[in-house]
Amino acid sequence: MPRLALFALDLAAVSVLVFGLYFPRHRRRDLVVAFLGVNVGVLAVAGSLSSSSVGAGLGLGLFGVLSIIRLRSTELDQHEVAYYFSALALGILGPLSGGPAWLSPALMTLILLVMYLGDHPRLFRSYRRQVMVLDNAVVDHVALIAQLERILGARVHAATVERVDLVNETTVVEVRYSYASSKKALVGAGR
Structure with missing residues (x-):
């Protein structure tokens, strides 16, 4: 050619x-x-x-x-x-x-x-990744997962704590989560 x-x-x-x-x-x-x-x-x-x-x-x-x-x-x-x-x-x-x-x-x-x-939008569209700052210091991993699932209304697959500040009472955490199929329509509509 x-x-x-x-x-x-x-x-x-x-x-x-x-x-x-x-x-x-x-x-x-x-x-x-x-x-x-x-x-x-x-x-x-x-x-x-x-x-x-x-x-x-x-x-x-x-x-x-x-x-x-x-x-x-x-x-x-x-x-x-x-x-x-x-x-x-x-x-x-x-x-x-x-x-x-x-x-x-x-x-x-x-x-x-x-x-x-x-990179197709439909591929794993219910899965998300986000860095969150919580307004409390959470050192118990099970409690952290429960709090994140409650806040997000989603299933948390992984939560990596990046920083816990005991003085200012904050936790910075990277969260990987997914919404249930009933939540997908709501999340997709909000984007």
Whole structure:
């Protein structure tokens, strides 16, 4: 497949990723430019390195270091990290012309399909994660679970205490919980 066609395919794929999947589902405008920028940047550098005497490994290593710095500089949720690396992978696949002509388009399609399914709103929609600050210091785990279930009206699957402040009487806890099927309709309607 001609390189220009692969570049166009990458731009189409990242457009589907960003404007068809990510933004309609999560509405975080600031990451749209980040995903597009990292994709086109990787595409440009990988495209120029693949036709030069400098090894592509050097370029990919540089982008690995840059992505680590980028991911540490701001707080991203795990699904945003997945979109970030999907945009990065699409940019790397764009200039690759080795192997069968169908390989790069098939891998791009696979990335988009996995992101579509893995981040689908109906997948595990009754499950939630939240960090809560309770207005009392709770050191008994059984009592903590009971209090969280009462407050949330949901089944608590895991509760990780991040901090207990005995002076100010607060507990900071990360909670993973799910609503019963009758609660799903109410929660879905409130979102």
